[in-house]
Amino acid sequence: GENVEQHPSTLSVQEGDSAVIKCTYSDSASNYFPWYKQELGKRPQLIIDIRSNVGEKKDQRIAVTLNKTAKHFSLHITETQPEDSAVYFCAASIPGDSWGKLQFGAGTQVVVTP
Amino acid sequence: DVKVTQSSRYLVKRTGEKVFLECVQDMDHENMFWYRQDPGLGLRLIYFSYDVKMKEKGDIPEGYSVSREKKERFSLILESASTNQTSMYLCASRTGQGVIGYTFGSGTRLTVV
Numbered sequence: 520g521e522n523v524e525q526h527p528s529t530l531s532v533q534e535g536d537s538a539v540i541k542c543t544y545s546d547s548a549s550n551y552f553p554w555y556k557q558e559l560g561k562r563p564q565l566i567i568d569i570r571s572n573v574g575e576k577k578d579q580r581i582a583v584t585l586n587k588t589a590k591h592f593s594l595h596i597t598e599t600q601p602e603d604s605a606v607y608f609c610a611a612s613i614p615g616d617s618w619g620k621l622q623f624g625a626g627t628q629v630v631v632t633p
Numbered sequence: 634d635v636k637v638t639q640s641s642r643y644l645v646k647r648t649g650e651k652v653f654l655e656c657v658q659d660m661d662h663e664n665m666f667w668y669r670q671d672p673g674l675g676l677r678l679i680y681f682s683y684d685v686k687m688k689e690k691g692d693i694p695e696g697y698s699v700s701r702e703k704k705e706r707f708s709l710i711l712e713s714a715s716t717n718q719t720s721m722y723l724c725a726s727r728t729g730q731g732v733i734g735y736t737f738g739s740g741t742r743l744t745v746v
Contacts, residue, residue: 562637608675623677
């Protein structure tokens with residue numbers, strides 16, 4: 520089945536710097552890749568997603584890139600702010616699955632220091 | 634505007650107890666999921682349901698069962714709670730149409746003592 524690896528597990532950045540989180544997936548037939556942000560004590564929330572027919576997607580300070588050949592996708596956060604501190608999860612759709620199941624990475628704890 | 638509601642934020646139960654975790658969504662979603670979240674392991678799928686009374690095992694179903702008698706409600710049952718089931722439990726739902734992400738509940742932190 521699909522396997523998703525996420526790196527790094529923790530990331531400390533200075534406010535204003537950029538943060539990059541990378542995920543790799545095992546099944547080239549995966550076609551949907553969402554990213555979730557989970558602030559302390561809150562529910563995971565979808566912040567951006569990308570489909571396999573697109574190489575890059577941006578939404579203000581966040582962007583996701585997808586390299587299908589290498590089977591990896593990355594989350595980029597520019598001009599980081601303290602409110603970006605959270606755990607970020609990547610996920611990949613499971614090929615052949617009709618029910619929308621996702622395989623999640625282990626998560627990245629991002630700490631933005633002022 | 635809470636759309637996926639988990640009935641309890643925190644629960645403390647004793648080993649051997651039968652535990653019910655409830656999840657209700659008001660978005661008329663077909664698909665509902667139960668995950669457990671553990672540090673370093675991410676989110677692991679326990680069970681999911683794609684329709685009323687329909688259920689399928691996920692990656693770690695052992696020690697759990699589920700019930701979906703109504704479309705909006707999906708219950709996770711720990712038949713005999715054990716300490717290794719201490720975890721954060723997250724419910725999620727999505728429409729059955731198309732390729733989109735989940736809406737998560739706020740989670741239930743269960744401690745089994």
